[in-house]
Amino acid sequence: MQNPFDDFRNHRTREREIPLDSIIQSRDRVMSQITKGYEKLLEEEVKELVWLVQYNTVIKAYTLAEKVVKEFEYKAEDIEEFCYELDSTDKIPYLITGPAGIYISALCNYAQEEEIILKLNDLKTQINLLGYRLPVGKKVAVEGNLGDFTGIGMEGGELVVEGNAKNYTGAGMKSGIVRISKNIGLHTGEWMMGGEIFVGGRVRGLGKIVDGKVYEDDKVIYPRNYRQSNAYY
Amino acid sequence: MTQDHYREKIRGIHDFIKENLYFNRPDLEIKGETFNSALILSLLTGLNRGKELIIGEPGLGKTTSAEYVGSLLYRIPIGLIWGSEVSGHPEQTEEKIIGRPDLGKLNRGTEEVVWSHFAQIPVKIVDEINRLPETKQSMILDGVDRGNWEYLNEMIINEEYCLFATANYQDRGTNTIIAPMIDRFDVVVESRHPGPNIAYLVGKFNEKDRILRNSKAEKSLQKIFKSKLSYQTKLRQMEEICDGYGEFLKKKLGIETVGLQDRKAIHAKISRLELDLDANAFTRMLLAELSFCYKYGQKRSIENCEEGCHFTGYLCHDLRNCASNRLPTSIKTYSQALAWLIGDAEVGVEHIKAVMPYTLAHRMQWKEEYLSNKEKEKRDNPFQIYLAKDAVRGVFNRYGEQSEHLKNALAVGYRVFKGEDLEPVDGDHPVYFEIKKDLGMEG
Secondary structure: OOOOOHHHOOOOOOOOOOHHHHHHHHHHHHHHHHHHHHHHHHHHHOOOOOOOOOHHHHHHHHHHHHHHHOOOOOOHHHHHHHHHHHHOOOOOOOOOHHHHHHHHHHHHHHOOOOEEEEEOOOOOOOOOOOOOOOOOOOEEEEEOOOOOOOOOOOEEEEEEEEOOOOOOOOOOOOEEEEEEOOOEOOOEOOOOOOOEEEEOOOEOOEOOOOOOEEEEOOEEEEOOOOOOEOOOO | OOHHHHHHHHHHHHHHHHHHHOOOOOOEEEOOEEEOHHHHHHHHHHHHOOEEEEEOOOOOOHHHHHHHHHHHHHOOOHHHHHHHOEEOOOOOOHHHHOEEEOHHHHHOOOOOEEEOHHHHOOEEEEEOHHHOOHHHHHHOHHHHHHOEEEEOOEEEEOOOOEEEEEEOOOOOOOOOOOHHHHHHOOEEEEOOOOOHHHHHHHHHOOOHHHHHOOHHHHHHHHHHHHOOOOHHHHHHHHHHHHHHHHHHHHHHHOOOOOOHHHHHHHHHHHHHOOEOHHHHHHHHHHHHHHHOOOOOOOOOOOOOOOOOOOOOOOHHHHEOOOOOOHHHHHHHHHHHHHHHHHOOOOEOHHHHHHHHHHHHOOOOOEOHHHHHHHOOOOOOOOHHHHHHHHHHHHHHHHHHHHHHHHHHHHHHHHHHHHOOOOOOOOOOOHHHHHHHHHOOOOO
């Protein structure tokens, strides 16, 4: 039988480019760069798939992350998309919440936008260390729960979390504001040198705070002395 | 003579009729040019050797427009066309339409057929076809379709012919046109009211059809038709007289017409015009919507769509019947003729889009609920043509969204058909399922 598609034998495929296609392509390109950067960080930092939050490790990882994220351009919404990419383990080989948090913090700190909104309600994993070294003038607003070491080493700026955070929130922060709408865990403000932590819900325990203020439901709970460090209440 | 010369002559005929004989408003636009649909489609029918059904209110020029086009395009004096018309009425017989026995010879024991003018003339007009009873419509099916006219044991075959049939809107005296007959018409068009101002002009020129009369040529042609010569000989002799009538038209009216050889050259050129890939793919997409059924393998008028079918957004869901194989031929030939007349080197989507509603309107049988929903919508066309235009617009929008994807699917289809190990392209339209079926895969 005659080939019923004979008229199309010389047709060369040329998909019409619609604006959405180019947007998707551009997003794909950016996402690929962000992902590669993260993989590079992992190669350097997580050779044995074990990563401990130690002072030197965090600094080293952040230094590398800073270097990587400066190499490409991205937008605030790309950071949120990367969080979800991380969550789908088939696309990115390892989700290790420590380096991931450091890397996302670096992305936030070097983003062009002053305010970054991350809608992470649907994230299956809670990211640690988010807000690390958040500089003055930056605001990161997160919808959803975060893990340990939220807002550590903050240098200024404002970190707003519409949800819960775990232990060591605001640890080592020097300045800035952390607002958590719900509850936070133990060791809150450990080695905190300045800044303020506002908690809408309950604070399970305070850490060894050097300076700064912690509020629970608009009431100052540090520097007042009626709560003992690591006291459960 | 070059195609440009032919085109010039045909455009001259069109303009002459438009300016002097058939006054109406333009209602069809293609590539910036406007035409009256009834006139242009009649002209294309003549060039194409096609079949056209002209509908409309009584007295709005359905028959006369066909007569003018037939007379000027085929160089036949209008008086002979009048004398060859078949009028639809309940008492019509095969003997009046096709032919009758030569009674003198029959008395002497010889069977010989006296062919009707209608069977012999290349321009056939059936006036008020829907007044022919349904049983009598069946009599002319084969002749209408192939130009084969049989009576007793004799047959004549029209090599070159076109058919115009007119139909009034339904009243007490009309019958329905039977489905096999309606499908044989390539196009349906309405001869519209021209509006009061142009209608006033029509009234000013009472004698306008007289200018196409030529008694001498009419008598000579009638004599040939009545003679006992073979049909081929009659056609040859007829052509000589028709050429003379062409000269008469040129001298009297200053209009240049075309002879048999010219028409053959034009027809050959028209049928060689290729459809570009968009026109091709768009037509396939439309045909897929008119014939597809996911549940039952193809559209059938006896089967109903399943509740909750995925393909409710396509024409197959709103139609009762399946497209016939005559439809793609009608679309192709009329769009080719239109492209030729405009002077385009190939047939594009514009040409297809322009003629498609007229090739579809009479062939689509819509579901009752669809008709009820659409009936009261504001429109400027008869309901059938309005629905067809609306349907074509819908398919064209869908084509616009996925033209490259569909062409790609068809190109991949070509390669898979040839034996290459490729995956056919998927898509959310019946046409992609049909491509898979043609590749021997389950659609």
